[in-house]
Amino acid sequence: MSTARRGPGRRPGAVDTRGEILTAARRVFAEKGFDKATVRGIAKEAGVDPALVHHYFDTKEGIFAAAMRLPVTPEVMVPTLLDGPREEIGERLVRMLLRVTAAPETREPMVALLRSAMTNEQAQAMFREFITNALLYQVADRLEVPYLRIEAAFAQMFGMIMARYVLKLEPMASADPEELVELLGPTIQRYFTG
Amino acid sequence: MSTARRGPGRRPGAVDTRGEILTAARRVFAEKGFDKATVRGIAKEAGVDPALVHHYFDTKEGIFAAAMRLPVTPEVMVPTLLDGPREEIGERLVRMLLRVTAAPETREPMVALLRSAMTNEQAQAMFREFITNALLYQVADRLEVPYLRIEAAFAQMFGMIMARYVLKLEPMASADPEELVELLGPTIQRYFTG
Incomplete structure (x- = not known):
């Protein structure tokens, strides 16, 4: 669960994966609420490694904040x-x-x-x-x-x-x-x- | 968590204890919501044995239903x-x-x-x-x-x-x-x- 992957290694081509993680996160949060949702569960739903979710959003709070900005900004x-x-x-x-x-x-x-x-x-x-x-x-x-x-x-x-x-x-x-x-x-x- | 204590053993004099359990249950449910509240936690809050809570209300759902009837019947x-x-x-x-x-x-x-x-x-x-x-x-x-x-x-x-x-x-x-x-x-x- 380190944040070592963050930083200059971020590639523009990774934008779609980020979007897929957010879509999965919205589903998981809607179903489980905030407390019971986990980074692991969101990663599983998105079909990616949990480390990748941490890479993009750092924490569960981070994922939630990003997910909550949509669709009614x-x-x-x-x-x-x-x-x-x-x-x-x-x-x-x-x-x-x-x-x-x-x-x-x-x-x-x-x-x-x-x-x-x-x-x-x-x-x-x-x-x-x-x-x-x-x-x-x-x-x-x-x-x-x-x-x-x-x-x-x-x-x-x-x-x-x-x-x-x-x-x-x-x-x-x-x-x-x-x-x-x-x-x-x-x-x-x-x-x-x- | 057996229900063996229910039945003819119920005494009319126990009405106050029941009221105290309900008061404790309301506090615990308000603080934790339904999912996270436990019979054990309610019993602890009421200062009684969990078996007594089960005796009066059978399940957590039973306690909740009784607690929800008040104060706006x-x-x-x-x-x-x-x-x-x-x-x-x-x-x-x-x-x-x-x-x-x-x-x-x-x-x-x-x-x-x-x-x-x-x-x-x-x-x-x-x-x-x-x-x-x-x-x-x-x-x-x-x-x-x-x-x-x-x-x-x-x-x-x-x-x-x-x-x-x-x-x-x-x-x-x-x-x-x-x-x-x-x-x-x-x-x-x-x-x-x-």
């Missing part, structure tokens, strides 16, 4: 949210989140992140820092909305994702996305524009 | 929610939940339950069954509100509890309860009365 999410009429921002946010979470490949890393933040102190601090500084406060500052209102909107969407995809409460779990846009959109809109 | 929550003007039901629900979750003694078992439901399949099924059949559908039926709307309200409150007490997002974590009643009350009200 604030750089993509914030402009999409702000691009369009302000009176439709609620609808737009709900629709965007439902689209991102519809496919297991994009949903799994988000759910893994939320799950880990629920149960692991380190992941919790990581998530809190990420979600507030990189996302919620940025949106709030751009739109001049109080932080508490943005967090109320976050709470609604967080709860919806958990109820729909993790707890699988019916009829929420099978509801048509547009029905949820209609139901939750006005809630988010009110938090954003009062 | 549907028998107490549903009438409180329904008792009063229907146009204030949103406010009433938010205020009630903030009151129940204000004190660590009553918050911990709820948070333990939500956390376990996030990460443990067995706890998830238990929680889903409990929250829908014993609580949400009952309220929905009494008020003739579609299940999806009740679950949207649940998602908002669930997300708020997680953001405030587990993720500890600021300013949500330190917000005055009445500020949250004002902010979230109308959301819940809309889900309940359209």
